[in-house]
Amino acid sequence: MSKPRLISFNVCPFVQRSVILMQEKGVEYDIEFIDVYNPPEWFLEISPTGKVPVLQVGDEVLFESAVISEYLDEVYPPSLHPADPLTKAKNRAWIEYSSGLYSGTFQLLMAKTKEDADKVIAEMIKNLEGFQKAKQAEPWFNGEAFSLVDIASAPFFIRAEFFKTHFQVDVLKDFPVLQQWSALVRERQSVKDSIVDGFEELLKKRMVANESYLTQD
Ligand SMILES: N[C@@H](CCC(=O)N[C@@H](CS)C(=O)NCC(=O)O)C(=O)O
Known part of the structure; x- marks a missing residue:
């Protein structure tokens, strides 16, 4: 099987999902970082x-x-999906749901006014209610087996922690179940290994360059 090559952008949460999964499965891969907002020609071609x-x-x-996760999960066994079709389908739905959380984290990074930031925070909190309700098992989303839902959500928890630590914005404040899950996920070695060097500074630099509300004096 040929060695996969991942095209990445240093602070992208979606790329981080692929990295975590390949770390979990011990996949050998190459990684190439680009500036996705100023992409090279070869990237636009592929x-x-x-x-x-x-x-x-x-x-x-x-x-x-x-889709990348599904592919990697299939070709590098054992699968991190549950075997039961109904549980698997529900997991896929929650993965899709977790993808929606990233527009909130991005919008909060980029919000230029208090009004915009407050609106995004309120929306994120509203979205998280459903997630907390769905997280019935322990320690991971499906119980004992670490799964693709845990992986898909990990970059969100990292970003939620970033907002809490640096800007005292705690979107998980009212969600003890999610807080517990977040702490566990962030301690996982594959998740730690997926964070690029200087991650928090890179995010802050983008916010400052954007004159984001949270970095204004
Ligand atoms: N639904 C996509 C979202 C990927 C995505 O939005 N990536 C961002 C970086 S985190 C990107 O490439 N943005 C560049 C652009 O929108 O032009 C996925 O799950 O892969």
Whole structure:
């Protein structure tokens, strides 16, 4: 099997999902970082959407993080999906749901006014109610087995912690179940290994350059 090559952008949560999964499975892979907002020509030629992650497998190109996860999960066993079709389908739905949380984290990074930031925070909190209700098992989303839902959500928990630590914005404040899950996920070695060097400074630099509300004096 040819060694996959992941095209990445240093602070992208969707790429982080692929990295965590490959770390979990001990997959050997190459990684190439680009500035996705100022992409090289070769990337635009291979990427149908202009977005990362892109996974190159031989001459083939995969895009969309959830699809990349499904592919990697299938070709590098054992699967991190539950075997039961109904549980698996529900997991896929929660992975899709978790993808929606990233527009909130991005909008909060980029919000230029208090009004905009407050609106995004309120929306994120509203979205998290359903997630807390769905997290019935312990320690992971499905119980004992660490799964693709835990992986898909990990970059969100990292970003929620970033907002809490640096800007005293705690979107998980009213969600003890999610707080517990977040702490556990963030302690996982594959998750720690997926964070690029200087991650928090890179995020802050983007916020300052954007004159984001949270970094204003
Ligand atoms: N639904 C996509 C979202 C990927 C995505 O939005 N990636 C961002 C970086 S985190 C990107 O490439 N943005 C560049 C652009 O929108 O032009 C996935 O799950 O892979």
